[in-house]
Amino acid sequence: MPAGSTTGGQRRLGGTMREDAWWLELLPVIVLLGAFGIYATLRAFEGIYYEWGPYLSPFYSPLIDPHHRWWPFSPALLILIWPLGFRVTCYYYRKAYYRAFFLDPPACAVSESGKRRYRGETAFPFILQNLHRYFLYVGFIFLIFLWRDAFRAFFFNGHIGVGVGTLVLLVNVILLTTYALSCHSLRHIAGGKLDCFSCVTFGGPRHTAWQWLSVLNGRHMLFAWISLITVGLTDLYIRLVASGAITDLRLL
Numbered sequence: 001m002p003a004g005s006t007t008g009g010q011r012r013l014g015g016t017m018r019e020d021a022w023w024l025e026l027l028p029v030i031v032l033l034g035a036f037g038i039y040a041t042l043r044a045f046e047g048i049y050y051e052w053g054p055y056l057s058p059f060y061s062p063l064i065d066p067h068h069r070w071w072p073f074s075p076a077l078l079i080l081i082w083p084l085g086f087r088v089t090c091y092y093y094r095k096a097y098y099r100a101f102f103l104d105p106p107a108c109a110v111s112e113s114g115k116r117r118y119r120g121e122t123a124f125p126f127i128l129q130n131l132h133r134y135f136l137y138v139g140f141i142f143l144i145f146l147w148r149d150a151f152r153a154f155f156f157n158g159h160i161g162v163g164v165g166t167l168v169l170l171v172n173v174i175l176l177t178t179y180a181l182s183c184h185s186l187r188h189i190a191g192g193k194l195d196c197f198s199c200v201t202f203g204g205p206r207h208t209a210w211q212w213l214s215v216l217n218g219r220h221m222l223f224a225w226i227s228l229i230t231v232g233l234t235d236l237y238i239r240l241v242a243s244g245a246i247t248d249l250r251l252l
Contacts, residue, residue: 013103015111022107029100032225033093036232040080043235047074050235052242054153055165057235058172062145079142086139089132091184092224133185143180146173162252165241172227172234179227182216 016022043050043059050057051066064078065071071078087093098104105112121129150173153166180186191210197203216223240246 012111014106016109018109022110025107026100029096032228033097033100036228039232044076044080045074047076049239049242052238052248054155055169055238055241056149057238058146058231059235061149082135082138083142085131086135089129089135090224092221094129136180136183136185139180143173143177146176161250164249164251165237168234168237172230175223175227175230178216179223181213182220182223184217184220187213187217
């Protein structure tokens with residue numbers, strides 16, 4: 001009888017022949033994604049403490065209608081759907097939260113519960129996961145704004161300088177860029193769909209780009225987690241400085 005099944009044919013949740021503590025892999029995903037989701041939601045609706053001096057929180061960039069001339073709510077609500085959509089539809093994150101929050105399935109070779117007709121991502125709302133490539137395109141536009149913010153963070157009242165916040169913003173945008181470049185969809189666009197690089201226009205450069213993107217793609221999970229943590233900490237740092245809870249240290 002297959003692992004996880006019962007005499008009535010009903011699958012038992014968590015049934016498996018695995019002897020390792022497979023459920024331990026779910027805990028950090030639940031903690032990190034859960035904490036980030038709660039924090040990002042609260043910050044998105046808070047609508048204050050997102051800017052100080054030359055620093056602008058990545059949750060609010062690009063900053064649109066901060067004075068509420070036509071938008072009465074938090075400016076973050078105008079733009080967060082795009083970076084959030086990119087992460088939610090990310091191939092790695094799908095695997096992570098399908099397992100951790102939906103138990104679908106809980107892990108490799110671990111049974112789901114009940115009898116269900118598997119429809120994958122062919123029905124609403126999961127069919128929207130196929131928009132991932134388009135979120136990637138928009139994501140690169142947002143990276144332009146974030147690089148602009150990091151550049152502006154070097155200027156204090158018209159003078160070049162470096163604060164802790166400057167380095168925080170710079171590190172954050174570097175990691176976010178690396179995460180975007182390691183995306184499976186970008187690697188596929190560069191050359192993953194080709195059988196013959198020498199048979200297409202710009203085959204040589206595309207092959208080189210595909211090779212470099214493949215190196216990054218091999219560490220996509222790592223970049224996904226590190227960039228998630230740093231973007232949250234970057235916003236938290238700017239919030240603490242803007243609210244007066246801490247003082248930004250000038251290094252130069």
